[in-house]
Amino acid sequence: MPTHSLNDTHLGSINIYLDSVKANVKHNGTENSNCSFFLENVIQAPPDTHILVGLTACQIPVSFYNVTSSNNNLKISGSINGTTTILLPPKNYNTETLVKAVNTALLLDGNDIQMSFDTSAYKFVFSSLTQTLQIQETKLNKELGLPQTSIPTPAGFSFTCPKMCNLSGTQSIYVMLNNLSIESLDSRAGGDLNGVLSKVDVCCSFGEYIEFQQTENQFFMIQDRHISHFNVSLTDDDINPLDMNGIDWSISITCHFSKKRLPTIVLDNLLDEEHTTDKPEEPENVKAKKKK
Numbered sequence: 001m002p003t004h005s006l007n008d009t010h011l012g013s014i015n016i017y018l019d020s021v022k023a024n025v026k027h028n029g030t031e032n033s034n035c036s037f038f039l040e041n042v043i044q045a046p047p048d049t050h051i052l053v054g055l056t057a058c059q060i061p062v063s064f065y066n067v068t069s070s071n072n073n074l075k076i077s078g079s080i081n082g083t084t085t086i087l088l089p090p091k092n093y094n095t096e097t098l099v100k101a102v103n104t105a106l107l108l109d110g111n112d113i114q115m116s117f118d119t120s121a122y123k124f125v126f127s128s129l130t131q132t133l134q135i136q137e138t139k140l141n142k143e144l145g146l147p148q149t150s151i152p153t154p155a156g157f158s159f160t161c162p163k164m165c166n167l168s169g170t171q172s173i174y175v176m177l178n179n180l181s182i183e184s185l186d187s188r189a190g191g192d193l194n195g196v197l198s199k200v201d202v203c204c205s206f207g208e209y210i211e212f213q214q215t216e217n218q219f220f221m222i223q224d225r226h227i228s229h230f231n232v233s234l235t236d237d238d239i240n241p242l243d244m245n246g247i248d249w250s251i252s253i254t255c256h257f258s259k260k261r262l263p264t265i266v267l268d269n270l271l272d273e274e275h276t277t278d279k280p281e282e283p284e285n286v287k288a289k290k291k292k
Contacts, residue, residue: 006219007256009049015056018230019250032244033234043227043255051227052256053182054219055175055198058212060234062204063247065092066169067143070240074102074144075137079155080130081111088140090243092206093167098143099124117165124165127158135159142166170236173200173210175251179231181223188239197253219256227255 007013016039020026023035045051068090077083086105093101095117102115113128124144126133135153138146145163146153153159174188176195184196197220200212232251234242 009257011257021248033242038229052219057252071139078131084109
């Protein structure tokens, strides 16, 4: 059995290898990013022992698109032609193919609005020669360069997105264990605690594999005394489950065991008992004897 400096018990550390192709339950179908694995041998800790859990390795394919079913909507209104609601087919887009897809949808709806791309400013532009326009709703904020606070946009014959476009897609994969008491502070959730086991940077191109090896000890002390299964989810920068498009992935989890310890009281932080205890007042006869 493997062991580690964090393990100070008689129990050996445990390595768990999880491959999505062997998952007992795939909760989101072909998206394949929320899976449950049930253990034949339950991991059990004695009452005086903590379990430490950490991600030690993973192999995750970059098979997810920069435009998915979570961020593919765009609603544009024209003062004459009315509102066009666009749902882009999930796939990878660059500036050219995104402009073409939006303009095709506007043309098919008979809406005289055009989208273009300013190569000098690296910004998208929406314009019309016949009517004022307004972007009323979208989840393509990062991709188009539209802060959420700018929606709906001011009505006008032309509108340039205030920020540069960003079609790079998900920057990091957050590996989460949803069934264990892992407490991670997560800015994606407004600083709330959640079950993020590790943040894995997307450091390769679409169609390649992320080969992650833990270089630093990052283990979580959990309150759970036994582990019967792992519910693993892979989420993006916005806490949305990744759409892996049916491609499988694998991760390695290590469990160490650590003895529970009593809290140490630092004497320097304690006030002198002589100064903190209220002494009862001496009787008058005792005071008189002391004076003699």
